[in-house]
Amino acid sequence: MQIGTKAQRAVGHAAVSVRLAHLWKEIKLNRTLYAMLAPYYLIFFTFTVLPVGLSLLISFTDFNMLEFPDWVGWRNYAHLFVRDDVFLIAVKNTIVFATITGPVSYVACFVLAWIINELPPKIRAFATLVFYAPALSGNAYIVWTLLFAGDSYGYVNAFLLKWRFILEPIIWLKDPKYIMPIIIIVQLWLSLGTSFLAFIAGLQTMDKTLYEAGAIDGIRNRWQELWYITLPSMRPMLLFGAVMQITASFAVSEVATTLAGFPSVQYAGHTIVTHLMDYGTIRFEMGYASAVATVLFGMMLGTNLLIRKLLLKVGE
Amino acid sequence: MQHLLFRRKKVSRSLAGDLLLFLVLALLGSFMAMPLVFVINNAFKPINEILKFPPDFFVRNPTLDNFTDLYHLLSNSWVPFTRYIYNTLFIAVVGTIGHVIIASMAAYPLAKRKFPGKSFLFTIVVLSLMFSATVTQITNYMTMSWLGMLDTHWAVIIPAIGSSLGLYLMKQFMEQVPDALLEAAQMDGCSEWRIFWNIVMPIVKPAWLTLIIFSFQGLWGAGGAAGSMFIYSEQLKTIDYALNQILAGGIIRTGPSMAATLLMLCVPITIFVLSQSSVIQTMSTSGMKD
Secondary structure (H helix, E strand, C coil): CHHHHHHHHHHHHHHHHHHHHHHHHHHHHCHHHHHHHHHHHHHHHHHHHHHHHHHHHHCCEECCCCCCCEECCCHHHHHHHHCCHHHHHHHHHHHHHHHHHHHHHHHHHHHHHHHHHHCCHHHHHHHHHHHHHHHHCCCHHHHHHHHCCCCCCCHHHHHHHHCCCCCCCCCHHHCHHHHHHHHHHHHHHHCCCHHHHHHHHHHHCCCCHHHHHHHHCCCCCHHHHHHHHHHHHCHHHHHHHHHHHHHHHHCCCHHHHHHHCCCCHHHCCCCHHHHHHHHHHHCCCHHHHHHHHHHHHHHHHHHHHHHHHHHCCCCC | CHHHHHHHHHHHCCHHHHHHHHHHHHHHHHHHCHHHHHHHHHHCCCHHHHCCCCCCCCCCCCCCHHHHHHHHHHHCCCCCHHHHHHHHHHHHHHHHHHHHHHHHHHHHHHHHCCCCCHHHHHHHHHHHCCCCHHHHHHHHHHHHHHHCCCCCCHHHHHHHHCCHHHHHHHHHHHCCCCHHHHHHHHHCCCCHHHHHHHHHHHHCHHHHHHHHHHHHHHHHHHHHHHHHHHCCCHHHCCHHHHHHHHHCCCHHHHHHHHHHHHHHHHHHHHHHHHHHHHHHHHHHHCCCCC
16 A cells, blocks of 8 residues: 555656656747747736736735735625625626627727728728727817717707707716716727727738639628638637727726716716726725726626637637 | 639629718718817917817818917927927837837747647736736836836836737737748748748738837827836926926917827827838738738
8 A cells, every 4th residue: 555655656756757857848849939938928927917916916905005915805805896886886887888889899890990991902091090090199089078068069069959959958978867878989989999900900911812712612792701701710800809899898987087077977987997096096095996906807807708709600 | 813803803892882881981980080180170270269169160260370389388398398209209119119029029939839838828918908007007116116117218118018919919910820831931941030030020011010000109198107107307208298297287278289289199190101001002012822
């Protein structure tokens, strides 16, 4: 018995060391590849992985940035879901927001990129610029505060009054009923960003011979071409776009605070990220803010896994 | 070949479809171009039109006053104005070039080679995209002070070089490069470096041209956001910080502020147009063939 286990252990050790030796050999074999990875990952670990790891740790503490953090276990998380009513409003708003803007903007990014790709090359760059303009022009969405100004001089109010749709001006950005829809419209308008350009570049790198082969194989119109050829070969970009749109639609905050103010009336424009900023940059409760960030991270991750499964079905 | 192309055109493109697509595009386009039109119009408005109530969308009597006012405001600043421009350009150019090269270099093995630790290295990059930057800023500040990088341009540049977006984008594009091409190059005795630089990078040119836009745009505008946190010395500050200081002078400076917004926008737009038109050119000259 004793001897048997000893022998087994020895064999186990041998197996482990063989595996390690094998691993080492493979690493040495691929040293050029690791040299290529090194500069990027050195920076990435220092300035991304380390802070994220630290903030995961901090989410279990009470940390005001002056004193050394106190370990409090799950208290921040319990507090978030049980006692913080405003957080639950923020979660609700964020989910409503993301389920509308996420899919719509994702489809819009692709469809517009595809339409632009059908244009003659000369006007393609111009059309791309026009559609990318909101994302390119930084905080130009301030122009929307003019459109939705609450007095009779706001463009939307003036128009509606003139055409007798309403009798008195609507205070758009101070009315909980309208805040959410307006933020959604503005965010959609801004959303032709990273994924849109990535799709355009993706359509440019497509293998043109695939289309010729498709025409021979009986592809009859541009819709079939889109579904059976373009979409499947764009899958890497579609995945990339999905991650970008998910993070963008869950992380909405700046537009909400610019348009609806902070805090917004009855928290109608309050999202998870505005909640996070409230605790992180105003109240300096970093432990609590980190817990909010972790919850948000979990939500994005779950959505992303779901989308990934759906995208694998494209073109079947 | 000619015959094939012609047939494809005839089979898969209908006039009605073309018209419909064009209409959709024109309608949406006029809606999307609004902010640019707005900024351009406001930059040329005289002060009485800017303060006019109700505001007009379009300018009536265009003037260059806003630009001359801006020039006078800037020439009085404490640090010579060109210094701010230099700082911004330095951060944006070094950061963009560094990010494109270093992220692409790391993306190549992840997309095209097998080695231990590959899926782990890639997964954490994608995951990191989903973590809010607000909370990591504090810990980044601590790291910077340990490394002695505070109050230098590198505090903005280095994290930008290692940002997740570029690696993810480049990796997804490099996956499409046909394996046969790389194998052929290997047979011919190309080193991994040569394959990466001379074969893969030219094929994914549209991808890195696009990445240049993202990176430059981010550093040009938000160099100030990260900059205001990590850089204190006045002579190291960026142009958008300087402009904000000058333009915080209240409503009477709205005009120069609009002029400044327009001038600040010109640079990213130029980069955008240059890069997009060469994205489209690459495609017409060199088809990617298996």
